[in-house]
Amino acid sequence: MLTVQNLNVFYGSLQALHDVSLEVREGEFVTLIGSNGAGKTTLLRTISGLLAPASGEITFRGERLNGLSTHDICERGLIQVPEGRELFPRMSVVDNLDIGAYPPPARRQRLQSREEVFRLLPRLEERRNQDAGTLSGGEQQMLAIGRALMARPSLLMLDEPSLGLAPILVKHIMEILQELNRQGLTILLVSQEVRLALSLADRAYVLENGRIIRSGTGRELLADTGIVSAYLGL
Amino acid sequence: MLYELVQSTVSGLLIGAAFAVLSVGFSLTWGVTQVLNIAHAAFALLAAYLGYFASSYFQVDPVLVLVVIVPLFFVLGVGIHQVLIKITAQRAHDLALSSMILTFGLAVVMENVMQVLWTPDPRVLKTSYTGKAIFVGPIAIATTHLISFVLAMLTIALLYVFVHHTLTGKAVRAVWQNPTGAALSGVNMGRVTNITYGIAVATAGIGGVVMSLIYTFDPSTDMVWLVYIFLVVILGGVGSVLGALLAGLIIGLTVGISGVFIPLVWVNLVLFLALILLLLLRPSGLLQR
Incomplete structure (x- = not known):
């Protein structure tokens, strides 16, 4: 591959x-x-x-x-979850995820992908409107993974x-x-x-x-x- | 005294919205690409002249000329990014510094071309509603101020919706908060920066027309406007639409109200003392956490 x-x-x-x-x-x-x-x-x-x-x-x-x-x-x-997470600190969890669905092939399935990410990482749904910069280290890592999954890699x-x-x-x-x-x-x-x-x-x-x-x-x-x-x- | 205070508060707020729309694009390009576009105000001035000549030669209202200016300036902004900024970014070690000198040069060229084409005479925009006013009780609101205010607020509102509620707008914010993270999320950096420059220069065009409804201008006025832009962006924080609005209103109020107590020539002194205080106390702007 x-x-x-x-x-x-x-x-x-x-x-x-x-x-x-x-x-x-x-x-x-x-x-x-x-x-x-x-x-x-x-x-x-x-x-x-x-x-x-x-x-x-x-x-x-x-x-x-x-x-x-x-x-x-x-x-x-081919999607990467980078070292140090590289999130958007002053954007909400949902907005961070939305950016993950920026590649055109993933864009149409954005809402469905978000549901799937929330099912896999329920913590993100609890924090959905919080700014990424205010999350704990573990939550930030989950957000970085969630954002990558939004691109449907x-x-x-x-x-x-x-x-x-x-x-x-x-x-x-x-x-x-x-x-x-x-x-x-x-x-x-x-x-x-x-x-x-x-x-x-x-x-x-x-x-x-x-x-x-x-x-x-x-x-x-x-x-x-x-x-x-x-x-x-x- | 009270009457003057209320009157100047109202006109200060109206002027403040104009400052905000003049500055918000400068803030965007600074935030997204670390470029201080010194020519931003020169583009605004160019739009002011285009509006002026359209109204004095063709009797077209300068506000209607925006239908042409906004798309034209969007393309101009994309062009500036593609031709000047991108190439500089690839070669310069310190983009902020080199782009500042580059766009300063561009501003000087634009000023001189405008001077050759349109003479150094100060221009006063005359529209069908110049000199008219609406009265709210005893308070007079100049129609030109009111129209510039509505136009400015509408632009800021549209920009806010774009940046916070569309995917492309969110990508613009993402790029200025973390370029690496944005690239790895699949954001097309070239496209997003092009759009940012297009929008920035288009709003400079709106800002110029709005300012020309309030102030007289000549080919060197862009440097005066640039001072307001710096004040607004530093006060409001780089890359923040709401910050620019709030800062524009505050500066408009300061200009309006201090004009009641001190001679007009001293108003800039007040503004710069406020700026020094601000840089000492809140160096990253009012709204920054």
């Missing part, structure tokens, strides 16, 4: 990604792990068209994404959705992702919750210093003592 081939990305003269290749197949739950500064966010930002790669190819459902603008990529159903990429949240909320968010995946949504999850993320994943990749150094099924990587000790500090 999503294929990244030999991707090289630079910040000025500094190379952030080296020949990164990865694949996400339809219906899969894929996890990308790696320490801080490994290039995980850079990879997602490049896939979403916020950064331009120096070389390499990104294809989604057989179509080349290189050179497309971010809104064109969103229109094709076929592949959802999430960048550290559990960052800074209490363990019980982390677990809750992972359960939501698992449920979405069960309903047929393809997921690419970037997370530092290594054990939890790997246990959910069909397959996983390890990114280190801008290179993919390991890949395999979630279970394989979880059984790899090297990985577990490197990223869990055990």
